Amino acid sequence: MTPLDTAARSGAQISPGMPRDDDGPLFREPWEAQAFAMMLALQERGLFTATEWSDALGAEIKRAQAAGDPDTGETYYHHWMAALEKLIAQKGVANTETLQRYRDAWDHAADRTPHGQPIELRRDDFA
Numbered sequence: 001m002t003p004l005d006t007a008a009r010s011g012a013q014i015s016p017g018m019p020r021d022d023d024g025p026l027f028r029e030p031w032e033a034q035a036f037a038m039m040l041a042l043q044e045r046g047l048f049t050a051t052e053w054s055d056a057l058g059a060e061i062k063r064a065q066a067a068g069d070p071d072t073g074e075t076y077y078h079h080w081m082a083a084l085e086k087l088i089a090q091k092g093v094a095n096t097e098t099l100q101r102y103r104d105a106w107d108h109a110a111d112r113t114p115h116g117q118p119i120e121l122r123r124d125d126f127a
Contacts, residue, residue, distance in 0.1 A: 019073050032077040039084055048087050056083040101126065 019026040027033040043053060060083040065071055069079075089096050105125040113119045 019076060027077075029077075032080075035077055035081050035084065039080070042084075042088075047091055047093065052087065053083075056087050059083070060086070 025033075025036060027036070039053060042048065043050065048056075057080060060079045061069075061071070061076075064075065064079055064082075069075055085096075085099050088094055089099065094102075105121055106119070108125040109119050109121050112125075
């Protein structure tokens with residue numbers, strides 16, 4: 001079993017509602033796996049506890065459901081990212097403005113990148 005497999009299994013235990021099969025978590029898009037890995041790495045580094053993560057994700061899902069999210073599983077990792085960004089801001093790692101600046105830069109980089117090619121962030125993506 002690879003370290004990612006081990007992390008995926010432990011992460012699934014941390015977030016029991018996450019989409020999964022018998023082999024572990026299911027990811028429809030690469031960014032979902034990356035979001036998962038970021039959460040695990042930040043938790044392993046002590047930025048937040050498993051309980052803090054669970055509480056943050058649960059609150060984000062409840063907020064989305066109250067706003068009309070049909071909770072079909074298709075938006076699960078969007079809630080995951082929103083919860084992760086809120087925890088990062090609450091812990092003082094980056095403020096919401098910085099997070100938005102990087103989100104916009106990644107969107108710009110994705111727009112200029114041909115389909116199937118790796119997205120690379122450049123200085124001019126922040127302009």
